[in-house]
Each structure stands twice: as C-alpha cells, then as structure tokens.
Amino acid sequence: MRELDINFPTCPVRNILSRMSDKWSLLVLRALQKGGVMRYKDLRNAIPDISQKMLSSTLKRLEEDCLINREMHKEIPPRVEYSLTETGKELMPALVMMIEWAREHFDVITGQQSMP
Amino acid sequence: MRELDINFPTCPVRNILSRMSDKWSLLVLRALQKGGVMRYKDLRNAIPDISQKMLSSTLKRLEEDCLINREMHKEIPPRVEYSLTETGKELMPALVMMIEWAREHFDVITGQQSMP
DNA sequence: CGGTATCCTATGCGATACTG
C-alpha cells in the first residue's frame, strides 16, 4: 500500500511503462505469443517492416528485462530460438486486452483524423 | 477473423499501439482514472515532471483520439476539466493489468541492469 | 543464418518566454 512513488525511475509503473513505450517491443512480444518458439528470421517475417538493427536491439532489451529467452544452438549455420519467459507470458493477458480494445475502438479512434 | 493485416497504419493493433507508445499518454490516462475529473493544474501536480508543452500536446492527442473529454468553462479565470470518455474508460482494465504486472515484476525486470 | 558497425536524419521532448 505505497501509492506514493511517482518518480521516474524508481516508480515501478513509470519505469516499466517507459520500457514498453518504444516502437517494437510490444509487437515482438505479441509475435512470440502467437508463434511460440521463433527464430530470428521468423520474427522478421512476422514483422516485415522492422529493420535488422531494431529487431536485434529490441530482442536484446527484452532479454535483459527477462521477458524473453534466447537459446543459441551452436551449429553451422547457427540457429537461435526466442520464446517468452514466464514473466513475459504473465504480461500477455494485459497485452491481449489492449489489443482487443484496439480492435474494438479502431474506427472511433481513427475516424476523425488521419494518421500520417 | 481477419488476422491478416499486419501493416501499419491500417492494422488496428499497429495503429493503436503506436499511439500509446509515447512517454506520457498512458500516465495521463492513469492519472485521470485515479483523479476522475481533473483540471490542467491537477494533472501537472499528478505528474510533476511533465512539461507544459508535453501535457498540452498529449491532452490534445488523447482528445482527438476520443480517449478523453475536454470541457471548457468560459469563466475568468478560465476553468478546463478533463475526464476519460467511455472509450477511454474501457481501456483502463487492460492498463490496470499492465500496471499490476509492472508492480509484481519490477524487481525481476530491473534487477539485472541499471536504468540510465 | 543471425547478427554488428556505421552513418544519418527525423522528431520527441525539454527549457524558456510569452499570452488571453
């Protein structure tokens, strides 16, 4: 019951929200939820317009934040598999709710003005 | 059952998520959920480190997206009240879930590395 | 295949000053 801390970066809400507020993280998480265990290339196919650079850095960030697992198989050619961690999976209900909400209200939200 | 559209900006999920992925929108929505009807100054107090410029532009964007109401009372001095629309309120369960998740997993997520 | 490294630019955002 400490509703006190509203300062960034110690406030959990501020801190975590700031990690989600980038262009690709949520989309990568969603792709992994739908795809299960996925390779780097699978993720590029799932999100065609993400650049290599951004996919790499997003994956690294998510791994550091313990939201995804990265399993490296030392073969030739190399094979790397990504999947959600338990922590990551526990975020999914909230993310799915946001996505459902987005689908339901898309027309209202985008109706009045244009998205550049 | 059209799971096909993954292109921005026509994909509802891509489109809506991109609107949420800024520094302040979710925090403003959360403040309005906790505070109910709030004036401009109330919001500045609730989020002390937001600049006037960003609060203004965030509010304008949220209003255009039909997530908040802006009610202008033509008095002197002026009084402007902000509140969540029905559409905005319907997003709250998902946002609250994300916040709960953030609180529960804050330690795990921030444990390994430092947040600059 | 699964990435880095480098360069470059658009823009999100903050600070400050001003206004009806």
Next chain:
DNA sequence: CAGTATCGCATAGGATACCG
C-alpha cells in the same frame, strides 16, 4: 488559469554495408 510559440538538442530508429 490554461495554455502557445520558439528554440535547441538528444536519441530513437532507418539504410546500408559488412562479419563469423
């Protein structure tokens, strides 16, 4: 009180080339 207007910068992110 509730905002604009203006300036300036840091950085998120794209394009391209290269690597083990």
